[in-house]
Amino acid sequence: MVDHYNKLVKLAARAFYDDLTSKGENQVKSGRSDNRGIAVVILDALTRRQWVREEDLAKDLKLHTKQLRRTLRFFEEEKIITREYRRETAKGAKLYSAATAATVDAQLTGKEGEEKVKLHTHSYCCLDYAQIYDVVRYRIHRMKKLLKDELDNKNTIEEYICTKCGKRYNALDALRLVSFEDDDFHCESCNGKLEVESDKFVVQEGADGDDNARRRRHEKLKDMLQKMEIQLKPLMDQLSRVKDLPVPEFGSLIAWEARASAMGRAANGDMAGDSKMSQLGYNGAPMPYSGDTKVVVDFNGTEGNRHDVKSETESSSLKVLPPWMIKSGMVLTKEQRGEVKEEIKMDGTSTSTSAQYSDDKKSTVDHDDKKNIQAFPCSFHLKDEYIKAYYAALLKQQHEMEASKKQDSSDTFTENDPSSRASVRQVGIKSKHEEDDDDDGTDWEQAPVAGTGNENYKVNDLNVQADVAPADVDEDEDVDWEEG
Amino acid sequence: MFFHIVLERNMQLHPRYFGRNLRDNLVSKLMKDVEGTCSGRHGFVVAVTGIENIGKGLIRDGTGFVTFPVKYQCVVFRPFKGEILEAVVTMVNKMGFFAEAGPVQIFVSNHLIPDDMEFQSGDMPNYTTSDGSVKIQKDSEVRLKIIGTRVDATEIFCIGTIKDDFLGVINDPATV
Structure with a gap:
């Protein structure tokens, strides 16, 4: 289906935009800057992609962004492509990369590394097949009419x-x-x-x-x-061929991204972490803002400490059944469903997590390594049971938390304090970050419960660098406000 | 196209017409005034067909003229784009020919004359087919289609074509 449309685009490109030159610079240009045919190249490239960030497209085509943009603007005016602009952080860009990873054949390198809080406006473009069909037809109609009338x-x-x-x-x-x-x-x-x-x-x-x-x-x-x-015979043939076919729709950038990342996760388990994080960030705040970013960075740091805690609980608890083994009729303990603390925490607070839970349902099936099972509790597809368990566990947990907070402030602190995590981030441990994100979400909610403890933590905790702590606690509280 | 409509007009009448024939005088003056005029809005007023109503006269200060608001029925003619008209050729030149359909002037340029008709200059300039069977000259009657109109406040001018099915000469004076 898409192939037919792609062929249409290619034919139209060759028929109408073959000799397109960028207007401004047609004075003394020699062969070197003769960019005729570039329009065709760009359109062809777009047929192989869905939504694509223009910088990436430029890189792939080895074109200058300016030149590409000029041509793209022309195509936008011709109603051949749609473009979208978004102000986003480097992370937001990554989010996109995650989405493309799932769909685009020629893959660009996922950008890891420095998380800039600075916002950049990124523009994305995509072929608008429905409109292309109309545009081409209209164009041919006009051409014919003009000639006939004149004739x-x-x-x-x-x-x-x-x-x-x-x-x-x-x-x-x-x-x-x-x-x-x-x-x-x-x-x-x-x-x-x-x-x-x-x-x-x-x-x-x-x-x-x-x-x-x-x-x-x-x-x-x-x-x-x-x-x-x-x-124009081939073009018209193609038009009539395409006439009764459903038009491929990618939807808006946002919709597409969500879909693509979901697909990606379903396809391969490793992607899950990355795209999930991005989606989370995305659902939470469509226009990424600096506050959000900071929060994420903080999370990432946790896992050194967090991990220890978790592995500890893991070993002590019952063996968690993998999701594909659980059926609705089975009588299982919560632990067996993997519904222990962690999951509850995961969904305890953040709306974003629950929002994407349908996605998780899908993805859980494919996660076979243990980490991921923990990250995406298998019980998600058993909704009712889950909810029941969730409330019960939440209550339980709150009691526990309160108790433990009093008893063992240093231990709680490792969970609660974001500051200790900031320094420990590593590139390789993505999927773990996610788990931590979710855990943290819960922790914050509970922060007010144990609210007065903040001071204590600072004093008592041995794992933390005390100098960073105050600032981070503040941030932590900020987040509480937002989420609450 | 012809329309039968009601129009209104303020008529000024000289005191010398006052008397028992006042009404007749008013009507004949109305006819003299409006018939044959052209307004961009309604087209050409072809004929006054009746008086609807004559309002109360108002004596103008200083002159003694009296103004009567008169409502009258009339037939108007307004050409429209795409309309088919029959017209009489008034002038032929190499640019095309002019024709009149009643009060309306129509110009048919040589591009809108069928390709097989050629311009023949001379004493009696005309457009003739190569076999000479059809000839358009002054006083020929043609059926044409209006393809454009220019409507001013007091003037309507049209351009027409005879390059279509069933258009062209309908009665050649030379053969009659």
């Missing part, structure tokens, strides 16, 4: 131009232009002789406007029309 001179109002002063008249002025001295029309202002300005697009030779020239022009037009029919 049988139907309904054309003649234009006259003064040979002396260049003043223009049309046939509606005819009555005033008649002179009684001779047969000709004469200019009102200079009394010069008027000539028919007959040709709109055929170069007139001789310009004596008599029958001969007219006949010649007629021939030419007929010729042109015929040639057009022949040359």
